Amino acid sequence: METKVSGGPVSCPCRPSCEGPTADCDRTLTTPQRVFKGSRSAQEVVAALPLFDGILPDVLNRLLADSATITRRRSTLLFGAGDEADCFYIVLDGAVKLFALAQDGRESIVEIFGPGTSFAEAAMLSTGRFPLHSEVIEDATLIRVGRRAFLYTLHSDHALAYRMLAALVKWNRRLAGEISDLKELTPWQRVAEFLLAQTPATEGRVEVLLPFNKEVLASRVGIRRESLSRVLGRLRVLGVHTSGNAVRIDDVDLLRRACFEAGSGRS
Amino acid sequence: METKVSGGPVSCPCRPSCEGPTADCDRTLTTPQRVFKGSRSAQEVVAALPLFDGILPDVLNRLLADSATITRRRSTLLFGAGDEADCFYIVLDGAVKLFALAQDGRESIVEIFGPGTSFAEAAMLSTGRFPLHSEVIEDATLIRVGRRAFLYTLHSDHALAYRMLAALVKWNRRLAGEISDLKELTPWQRVAEFLLAQTPATEGRVEVLLPFNKEVLASRVGIRRESLSRVLGRLRVLGVHTSGNAVRIDDVDLLRRACFEAGSGRS
DNA sequence: AGGGCGACTTGATCTTGGTTAAGGGGTCCG
DNA sequence: CGGACCCCTTAACCAAGATCAAGTCGCCCT
Structure with missing residues (x-):
């Protein structure tokens, strides 16, 4: 039984949901x-x-x-x-x-x-x-x-x-x-939130490992695979770089603020 | 204390959510x-x-x-x-x-x-x-x-x-x-589902009263007021007619099937 | 090496919901 | 009556996902 999953409690990050009150x-x-x-x-x-x-x-x-x-x-x-x-x-x-x-x-x-x-x-x-x-x-x-x-x-x-x-x-x-x-966040904000939830850091540069592949991540945030690609592309200007399952966030705080300030953004 | 709300357990219809396990x-x-x-x-x-x-x-x-x-x-x-x-x-x-x-x-x-x-x-x-x-x-x-x-x-x-x-x-x-x-239904499908949930009927013509105003309904299904208007307009061809808070569904079953069959419809 | 496959990306096009702005039609109140 | 709201609808425009269709890259298998 060999697995590749990255270890943390992947269920918690961001705002997952569903069966089982593990909380x-x-x-x-x-x-x-x-x-x-x-x-x-x-x-x-x-x-x-x-x-x-x-x-x-x-x-x-x-x-x-x-x-x-x-x-x-x-x-x-x-x-x-x-x-x-x-x-x-x-x-x-x-x-x-x-x-x-x-x-x-x-x-x-x-x-x-x-x-x-x-x-x-x-x-x-x-x-x-x-x-x-x-x-x-x-x-x-x-x-x-x-x-x-x-x-x-x-x-x-x-x-x-x-x-x-x-x-x-x-x-x-x-x-x-x-x-x-x-209901109130745009897809890219949800992606950003997800990424932010993957790290305890609140500032500076961070590397995170996506706990699962992009198909799954897309479904998790409620968009299609292709759209996720595009979103990640657009997030590059905010200092988010991905290669495979590794994601580097150049400035966590910047990303977070961008995410919040874009309040009105509903698609 | 006079109220205009329509009586039923308005919390149940469709798929509401949140605080309080009234269920x-x-x-x-x-x-x-x-x-x-x-x-x-x-x-x-x-x-x-x-x-x-x-x-x-x-x-x-x-x-x-x-x-x-x-x-x-x-x-x-x-x-x-x-x-x-x-x-x-x-x-x-x-x-x-x-x-x-x-x-x-x-x-x-x-x-x-x-x-x-x-x-x-x-x-x-x-x-x-x-x-x-x-x-x-x-x-x-x-x-x-x-x-x-x-x-x-x-x-x-x-x-x-x-x-x-x-x-x-x-x-x-x-x-x-x-x-x-x-995640997987289009706005109009959610509206249709909501309407369907307002009545126990499974076929034929039905009149339902919206339990709250359209602003609230829109927020409930996660769209804007204006979009709700458009959606209701588009639903007319499926036999859904609204005037004020009263909604007449000409053929409940037709609406339900249209709602289901449109599976692929994501946005 | 080559084929096949799965994961991911990219591009072109289409649909649709958000946004903004304007207007219709109630009702309440002076 | 006239005006101020409030609720709702319409229209025009735009941005952004969805969709469809290739196409790339890495990997496994033979």
Whole structure:
């Protein structure tokens, strides 16, 4: 199982969205490097999830007793919308997307999850079916946690339930934020915001690694591949240079200000 | 306190979004009329909220003991983003919008709440601050429920906590759905979807009343007022005729099919 | 080396929504 | 009655994505 994904919690940057109240998103990214790759045990990763923060060891063990670590190659469908939600997933390595499928077969990515994040917990709580499709976009190592164990854990640990509430709320805000971004920012502003979200830096020159390919990024910000190319071209005058997955931002602050000041820009 | 808002749960139609896990949205609308106006007591309305379904009478009373019914005129700011969230609201009558403010002062409406819905509960669960602004858009009668009472109720009734989890999840789906709509549907498709969501009918001729004015509707679907005019003009050939807030759809099924078939239409 | 493929870029053209500006038609109020 | 708003519509223009169609580059495979 070898993967090329860059390490950070790719789900957080910018304003992703969707299935699973992981809400790891307030965390600022360090430079995107493969930090999790094999460096932590499943237990450590799970205990570090915001959702399971402070979980008792024996509860954790019971949870993991009904789990399995699996590896899946890129392009593998994890589940389809409407499938019975009998488990949720924790990403140890690689990346997974959640997406909706339009009538004409086009997909729009609603969220992307990277190492150290979990998703689809929420599906088990209401309808018991996944509302979206999920596919592996970078060869991945995942933990599948069974529905039964999760629900048991949830009911046996009220604090967990409340943490989960808080996580869902936080995640909701991300979604709401993304909606306003889609409504009031131009595509290039969304791209710029995404890039800015990839680095904790607030000024100076920075190199960031795109956590996934441009097709995916385009879908993520709601434009077409070709348009993304053009946008990146136009951003060059603002000191944004890309080569492959590497992006150099000459002046983070400049970019940010340009992004904000262009308020009126709605396409 | 006289209001003109049309009665149904205006928050549900189509794919709204945002603050407050009311998630009343699965409910299909009956004809939009003023059904709640003075016809139900506060207790009845609250007990009918999905969130408080099956609540015990004494728990309910305790909750309402720390509440107040207030009336607010249109254009009143209920709270601003960042304000301390010391209560949540239940709409008895009228309508309230939740919106984000862009740097340049433009607002984008993220959600609209009508009679029989509640909002902003979620704000009290994490940061304790409202993430968005809220303003009354139709003279409204509201119940303000205190934070303390709500949290007490939540902690004293675990079933409530789980219902709230489910409600949040449901609400999250709406948000996710809205995000994909924004990404993969054209403006006119979103308008059409909104109109279709205003009626339970699936075929034949229907009259619907827009639950709010066109400026608001435009913001709701993420376009400008002028564009909405154009869109409605273009929809005329599909049998959609508007005069004021009344919209007549000659053939619901035709409109729906046109909306779906145009899959590729992105802008 | 050569073929094929996937990811990305570029260009020409078309559509459409934003922008700006003007105007129509209510209603309220002096 | 006249004027001030408010809400909405229209029209003209423009910028920017979408679309369609090549075309490039790197990489894997044989």
